[in-house]
Amino acid sequence: MTATASWRRLERRLPTLLLLAFVLIFFAFLLAPIVFVVLVSFGDSEIIAFPVTSYSLRWYHRLLEYRPLLDSLWFSLKLAGASAVLAALFGVPAALALARSRSGLADLVSTFLLAPLSIPMILLGIALLYKLSAIGLGISFTSLLIAHTVVSIPYVVRTVVAVYRGIGRNYEEAAAILGASRRQIFTYVTLPLIGSGIFSGMLFAVLISLDNLSLSLFFGSAQTNTLPVVMLSYLQNQFDPAIAAIGTVQMVIALVALLLIERTVGLKFMSSPS
Amino acid sequence: MTQATAKAQSSVTAGEPGLRLRDVCKSFGSVAALQPTSFDVPAGTLCSLLGPSGCGKTTTLRIVAGFELPDAGQVLIRGEDRTYDPPQRRKLGMVFQNYSLFPHMTVAQNVAFGLRMARVNRAETEARTRRMLDIVHLPQHADRYPHQLSGGQQQRVALARSLVTEPSMLLLDEPLGALDKNLREQMQFEIRQLQREIGITTLLVTHDQEEALTMSDMIVVMDRGRILQTGSPAEVYEHPRTRFVSEFLGTSNIIACTVAGAEEGGLRLRLPGDEGSSGFFVADVPVRPVGSTVLVAIRPEHLRIVPAGEAGPSEPRATVSGHVFRGATHVFQLQRPGLDRPLMAYRQITGPVGETALPVGAEVGLSWLPGTARLLEDEPLREDAA
Numbered sequence: 001m002t003a004t005a006s007w008r009r010l011e012r013r014l015p016t017l018l019l020l021a022f023v024l025i026f027f028a029f030l031l032a033p034i035v036f037v038v039l040v041s042f043g044d045s046e047i048i049a050f051p052v053t054s055y056s057l058r059w060y061h062r063l064l065e066y067r068p069l070l071d072s073l074w075f076s077l078k079l080a081g082a083s084a085v086l087a088a089l090f091g092v093p094a095a096l097a098l099a100r101s102r103s104g105l106a107d108l109v110s111t112f113l114l115a116p117l118s119i120p121m122i123l124l125g126i127a128l129l130y131k132l133s134a135i136g137l138g139i140s141f142t143s144l145l146i147a148h149t150v151v152s153i154p155y156v157v158r159t160v161v162a163v164y165r166g167i168g169r170n171y172e173e174a175a176a177i178l179g180a181s182r183r184q185i186f187t188y189v190t191l192p193l194i195g196s197g198i199f200s201g202m203l204f205a206v207l208i209s210l211d212n213l214s215l216s217l218f219f220g221s222a223q224t225n226t227l228p229v230v231m232l233s234y235l236q237n238q239f240d241p242a243i244a245a246i247g248t249v250q251m252v253i254a255l256v257a258l259l260l261i262e263r264t265v266g267l268k269f270m271s272s273p274s
Numbered sequence: 275m276t277q278a279t280a281k282a283q284s285s286v287t288a289g290e291p292g293l294r295l296r297d298v299c300k301s302f303g304s305v306a307a308l309q310p311t312s313f314d315v316p317a318g319t320l321c322s323l324l325g326p327s328g329c330g331k332t333t334t335l336r337i338v339a340g341f342e343l344p345d346a347g348q349v350l351i352r353g354e355d356r357t358y359d360p361p362q363r364r365k366l367g368m369v370f371q372n373y374s375l376f377p378h379m380t381v382a383q384n385v386a387f388g389l390r391m392a393r394v395n396r397a398e399t400e401a402r403t404r405r406m407l408d409i410v411h412l413p414q415h416a417d418r419y420p421h422q423l424s425g426g427q428q429q430r431v432a433l434a435r436s437l438v439t440e441p442s443m444l445l446l447d448e449p450l451g452a453l454d455k456n457l458r459e460q461m462q463f464e465i466r467q468l469q470r471e472i473g474i475t476t477l478l479v480t481h482d483q484e485e486a487l488t489m490s491d492m493i494v495v496m497d498r499g500r501i502l503q504t505g506s507p508a509e510v511y512e513h514p515r516t517r518f519v520s521e522f523l524g525t526s527n528i529i530a531c532t533v534a535g536a537e538e539g540g541l542r543l544r545l546p547g548d549e550g551s552s553g554f555f556v557a558d559v560p561v562r563p564v565g566s567t568v569l570v571a572i573r574p575e576h577l578r579i580v581p582a583g584e585a586g587p588s589e590p591r592a593t594v595s596g597h598v599f600r601g602a603t604h605v606f607q608l609q610r611p612g613l614d615r616p617l618m619a620y621r622q623i624t625g626p627v628g629e630t631a632l633p634v635g636a637e638v639g640l641s642w643l644p645g646t647a648r649l650l651e652d653e654p655l656r657e658d659a660a
Binding site: 184192 | 339340341360361362364365366367368370371372374376377378387388391392435436439445
């Protein structure tokens with residue numbers, strides 16, 4: 001009696017258990033390489049090898065000694081920050097206009113602004129290289145900054161459009177009827193309400209810029225080498241856990257940024273179609 | 275006082291309506307949201323725009339607020355043409371459906387917002403904000419944020435915020451829709467009392483007939499972008515001109531009757547399936563040809579039912595087909611040959627419930643006081659013809 005009951009319980013729950021097993025295996029498959037990199041970075045071995053036999057911080061010391069990696073990380077952070085600020089300056093006004101517009105033209109402009117997301121970076125790099133050389137900028141920090149800004153704009157536009165649509169028209173209408181001018185409405189009502197959206201859009205742009213190899217390859221020079229470029233060239237010559245160490249540092253930065261985004265507007269704004 | 279406000283006040287003469295709409299109309303694309311519409315709201319009164327969603331009431335309110343421009347027509351507030359003024363310059367107060375309190379500001383900052391925008395000095399702003407919060411019974415909540423307040427409290431803050439600037443008119447957009455029933459009734463009373471005390475002309479948009487009946491001096495019933503009827507709550511309730519109005523405000527039995535004859539000052543009508551009888555009389559109605567079918571509305575509370583044994587011989591008969599006990603009243607469904615829809619009748623419960631109850635299947639006599647049956651203007655639909 002009880003035996004059949006428990007067997008039938010198991011039968012009922014079997015699909016759920018199978019799904020759970022599948023999900024766990026899937027996540028293990030995704031996360032294993034990342035865990036591997038983190039573990040290796042704390043290893044004592046000369047080469048990247050697994051399993052790690054003894055642990056040390058020597059490869060983090062190596063990061064401090066071998067300047068190019070940390071210098072390029074610092075440079076990448078500055079570039080990412082600057083391009084995010086520029087993207088916000090261009091993207092926020094565009095997003096505000098697009099979010100409320102009912103015209104078909106707005107959809108067109110919106111698609112255009114989001115286009116860098118769907119164009120292969122290599123193509124975008126070639127196109128920008130031609131264009132920027134033609135107007136005399138060529139390979140320079142300015143060009144690098146412009147390229148990164150172009151790719152950052154979609155992230156800012158997407159989050160701000162989503163947040164701005166989410167708050168609806170009523171707050172601004174309430175302010176208008178209370179006598180606030182357009183500028184006052186923007187300063188006292190709109191900006192505080194979409195601030196979180198701007199912030200997380202910019203953080204996302206920073207993450208994308210930090211990780212962007214292709215554009216940086218086109219416009220980088222000895223003075224303007226970003227972290228991914230330096231990491232790639234380092235890997236071509238050496239194969240030691242210093243790469244794992246700088247990779248771990250990069251991951252920590254990304255994790256902190258993602259946590260901040262989750263705390264402000266929530267990651268759903270980035271994953272749902274705008 | 276600036277010259278503009280001095281002029282505005284001097285132009286308010288006796289009898290000048292607080293709000294006047296003249297042939298205002300609005301289309302969105304090919305959809306006519308509002309047909310040319312005109313009505314006056316007397317200064318200091320509360321007027322409800324009542325109708326189902328999509329009837330044009332919200333469009334009308336948004337045109338008065340200045341959020342939408344009418345395609346044609348004029349909006350006059352206190353006699354001044356405001357049709358093309360932006361919302362900022364109209365000096366209006368408005369309470370939104372979801373209150374729209376600024377979530378990043380405290381209650382006091384919300385209430386003071388209009389004064390701050392008008393650059394009223396700090397001391398006066400504080401004094402007026404405090405006075406307003408006293409009026410809405412929230413002086414101790416000044417430093418809270420909107421999300422820390424209950425729905426009713428948010429409603430009061432929204433009201434305080436809209437009134438602190440001493441606007442020339444108050445607009446209420448379904449202000450009680452988000453509240454539960456008990457609180458809604460209490461707020462209806464509070465808003466009405468405050469509106470009377472201040473004497474501010476008020477336009478209320480609602481789809482809730484009860485709200486319109488209890489709060490208004492005047493009701494404008496709208497449907498499909500048109501005004502169907504305008505009048506005091508009692509007038510519109512007692513004298514619905516059309517089937518839509520009689521069914522949207524309260525409940526009505528709509529019966530297709532035959533014109534049996536014209537008499538002095540009215541018509542003699544016959545219920546369907548009552549061909550032999552002398553019928554009943556409806557006074558003060560336009561003449562209709564004998565033999566034609568007309569629609570009559572009778573409220574369930576006006577239908578009197580008694581067991582067939584106690585009924586007069588000429589009273590039309592019906593059979594009880596359903597019964598619901600509703601506390602203060604019995605609700606009966608009545609079937610009658612010739613009617614395809616059952617009639618509704620309320621019976622007041624004055625003593626023990628059983629005394630006024632009637633069993634399903636019982637035969638009853640129907641009667642109503644002269645004057646409670648209303649002839650409607652609509653032509654009967656095919657489905658009404660029995």
